Every structure is written in C-alpha cells, then in structure tokens.
Ligand SMILES: Nc1ncnc2c1ncn2[C@@H]1O[C@H](COP(=O)(O)OP(=O)(O)OP(=O)(O)O)[C@@H](O)[C@H]1O
C-alpha cells in the first residue's frame with residue numbers, strides 16, 4: 289500500500305488547551321478519506337497543520353515519505369504546491385473577477401504565458417459549469433457557484449492532494465449532490481483527498497474510508513460499510529450530536 293500522507297502521533301495545544309492528543313492516520317494514493325467529528329474537535333487544525341499553518345508540538349506529517357514538519361520554509365514550498373486547500377468559506381478575493389481569482393494561483397506558482405493561463409481558466413470554467421462568469425465578481429455568483437469556484441481555484445494548479453473543509457455546508461440538497469459529483473469527478477482524475485465534514489450523507493457516498501476524531505484522537509476508521517457495522521454506537525452518538533445542534 290502506498291501512502292501520500294501519513295500523520296503520526298500529532299499533538300497540538302493552544303495555550304493550556306490540548307486539542308490534538310496523538311492523531312494518527314494515513315491517506316492512500318488516490319483515496320478519499322472523510323474526517324468527521326464534533327465542532328471544535330480539531331478537524332480544521334489537522335488540515336491547517338498539513339498545509340503548514342500550524343506548528344504541532346509533537347508528531348510527524350509525512351508527505352510522500354518526508355516529514356514536512358522538519359522542512360524549512362523554502363523546502364516546504366515545493367510540497368505546498370502539490371496540496372490544494374479548499375477553505376470553508378471559499379476564501380475568494382472579493383474585489384477580483386472570477387477570471388482574476390483563477391489566474392492568481394497560476395501566476396503565483398507557474399511561469400506560464402498569459403495565453404496558456406487563459407486556456408486553462410476557460411477549461412476550468414467549463415468543467416465547473418461556470419462558463420461566461422469570467423468578468424463577474426464573486427458576490428454576483430450564487431452560493432453553490434461560489435463553492436464550485438473555490439474548488440476550481442484550489443485545483444487549477446493540478447494538485448496531488450485536495451483538502452476540503454466542509455465543502456457541502458450551506459448547500460441545498462440539489463447543490464449538495466452536485467458538489468458530491470464534482471468531488472467524485474476530481475477523484476477520478478487520480479487526486480487523493482481528505483474531506484472534513486459534518487454531513488454523513490456526503491461522507492458515506494463520496495469517501496472510501498471515514499475517520500472519526502474525538503477527544504483529540506482518531507477513535508474509529510474504516511470503509512463506510514465497515515464503519516456503520518463496527519462503530520455503530522460512535523456513529524449514532526455523532527449523528528445524535530448533529531441533530532441536537534451540538535455540531536453545526
Ligand atoms: N489559532 C488558535 N488559537 C487558539 N485556539 C485555537 C486556534 N485554532 C483553533 N483553536 C481551538 O482549537 C480547537 C479546534 O479548532 P478547529 O477549528 O480545528 O475545530 P473543528 O473541529 O474544525 O471545528 P468546526 O467543526 O466547528 O469547524 C477549538 O477549541 C479552537 O478554539
């Protein structure tokens with residue numbers, strides 16, 4: 289089995305508060321892993337650690353075998369380019385047009401001529417059903433379109449790994465299904481991904497395996513079928529938490 293990311297005994301504290309207490313899991317090449325868990329358990333913190341925005345106190349994060357926590361800033365840059373992070377809110381640049389938003393990562397990370405950049409953008413707009421939107425501002429798009437654009441911008445540089453933070457939150461059932469299809473389509477391109485979500489239906493439909501984060505550790509991990517069978521109590525408690533509004 290080949291792993292693209294291996295998280296080993298990762299621990300993080302913020303001031304006195306221990307958030308991650310030895311988190312371990314692996315992401316296989318080409319796999320889609322769902323990461324579920326209650327609000328404030330540290331799901332986004334795990335993703336932020338993988339892209340170098342947090343500094344864990346203990347543990348390792350191996351990307352294709354090398355520990356990114358040991359690398360200095362310049363060494364990490366080449367790995368960082370291979371990882372796309374789809375922010376919860378899209379994190380689009382409000383004052384830039386759709387076209388400029390998509391051009392940004394290409395101008396930053398490649399030395400492509402403008403002609404090639406334009407071609408890549410027009411292709412991506414088609415792929416994400418955003419044709420004709422290039423001159424619009426993000427605020428002129430619907431919520432679903434903004435979410436799609438957030439993904440389009442994250443993956444335009446053809447990353448190896450995509451990290452999604454709540455890709456379906458705030459979408460109606462129809463748009464949610466479209467988003468699931470978009471993610472599945474990307475999986476078919478051969479990317480590996482981690483999806484942080486509160487949405488069990490998405491996790492069960494889209495992910496190859498699901499991991500549950502609770503009390504700073506991965507408490508259960510397995511295929512959707514296996515997860516439902518072997519960790520039914522944990523899963524039911526999690527779903528009950530969502531229904532009671534403990535988890536947004
Ligand atoms: N930079 C920070 N400084 C202090 N505390 C932080 C920081 N980042 C995260 N935390 C704390 O760490 C805990 C985990 O936060 P995180 O955002 O990872 O949770 P989450 O599982 O993604 O929650 P949600 O489902 O609500 O998005 C929270 O208690 C949060 O307040």
Ligand SMILES: [Mg+2]
Nearest residue numbers: 331332333453
């Ligand atoms: Mg979060």
